[in-house]
Ligand SMILES: Nc1ncnc2c1ncn2[C@@H]1O[C@H](COP(=O)(O)OP(=O)(O)OP(=O)(O)O)[C@@H](O)[C@H]1O
């Protein structure tokens with residue numbers, strides 16, 4: 001044999017896995033070296049999470065072999081996965097919200113002695129978190145911890161069982177750039193100590209900055225891979241989506257001239273997490289709201305939509321002062337909000353994809369007598385699924401059968417299916433693959449061309465710069481400045497965030 005098995009911590013070969021007829025993995029080979037950071041990338045629904053769940057034991061594969069440290073391993077259950085040194089942080093958190101941070105971290109070894117030694121538990125938890133380069137109150141219940149820190153708790157939990165193989169499934173989606181940098185620092189430290197890390201991400205810049213090796217997947221198969229230094233972004237994207245990607249940010253037809261009628265205006269809007277927010281949004285305009293996670297942007301969106309009550313200030317819709325006390329009223333005023341936390345706020349997981357997509361606009365699917373037409377429901381959903389390339393062979397399937405990114409697309413579809421005049425999109429492209437991103441940008445442009453006013457909240461400066469006519473920069477709940485399409489640059493926007501001029 002030409003290859004030295006020992007070099008590899010993990011070798012998976014010929015892995016197959018199907019769900020009720022859907023071939024999620026069609027014979028995948030994947031190997032992971034000792035002490036390397038290995039990026040696993042691919043379109044939404046390509047099979048990344050499934051492959052890693054097979055490695056962690058969350059799923060048993062239908063066919064294929066797994067070797068760990070050169071020895072054939074039969075994993076099959078999460079317990080066995082842990083025993084073999086595999087730790088995984090899932091795409092969707094799995095923490096017990098009402099237990100403390102410390103209990104969550106050591107959840108898997110708590111019960112073994114019957115008695116919990118609290119002081120020792122807290123001390124070890126604190127050491128664990130500190131060794132990752134973070135600080136937090138390990139006695140606090142997890143529900144009081146920010147999303148970014150929940151991520152850290154998940155990683156600490158995965159490492160608490162002395163994992164030698166750590167799988168991170170899109171860990172940075174909810175982190176600020178500074179937290180992401182810290183996490184990368186932690187990953188490098190772990191790599192030095194010999195831990196092998198699989199890193200799943202849709203953010204190419206991050207993949208190229210942190211990974212040593214890469215594997216690309218598409219449609220349940222591996223399409224390429226090797227040392228990251230042998231690849232460029234374009235090549236990786238091509239291997240992921242099976243074609244060359246055109247322009248990332250499709251050009252807009254007519255630029256807005258600023259003279260368009262006003263769709264929405266807020267004056268001195270104040271509430272929990274933001275103060276004195278004043279801006280106007282015009283018909284046919286894409287207005288960016290750039291700020292980091294936790295800067296108050298989502299709170300502003302929720303207050304405008306009626307999901308939270310502001311404590312002060314005024315909202316004008318179409319020039320008329322309006323009180324919006326509930327999301328129902330928000331919708332009556334023609335406002336749609338695509339929420340940031342789509343899993344919790346956007347999707348009914350045990351309902352069919354079809355119903356999830358159409359429930360925001362029932363009148364579109366009613367027949368002549370006002371009865372819901374199953375046929376129309378199906379057609380509407382299928383058209384939306386096609387447009388956003390939601391990977392499913394039947395929109396009658398439950399939403400929880402979809403991959404993480406495809407669930408995001410369903411929530412987008414649901415709101416794009418409304419006839420709202422004002423659309424607030426909170427991180428519309430988070431978690432979706434590059435091909436689908438471009439599709440979402442195209443849809444946004446088409447909506448704007450039709451006169452829809454769009455407020456696009458994002459922490460990805462590239463897309464803000466690529467898409468928005470004007471951008472408001474927000475930090476600490478306050479608008480720090482406004483930049484026009486001509487003025488905005490990464491440097492200028494970041495300077496406003498960090499308080500420079
Ligand atoms: N529990 C399940 N039941 C049925 N089908 C599933 C299940 N989990 C995954 N699938 C299907 O398997 C395929 C691969 O999904 P997977 O979650 O591995 O994709 P992914 O590459 O992680 O995508 P994403 O980037 O969107 O997270 C998809 O077609 C998905 O619909």
Ligand SMILES: [Mg+2]
Nearest residue numbers: 049091403404
């Ligand atoms: Mg996934």
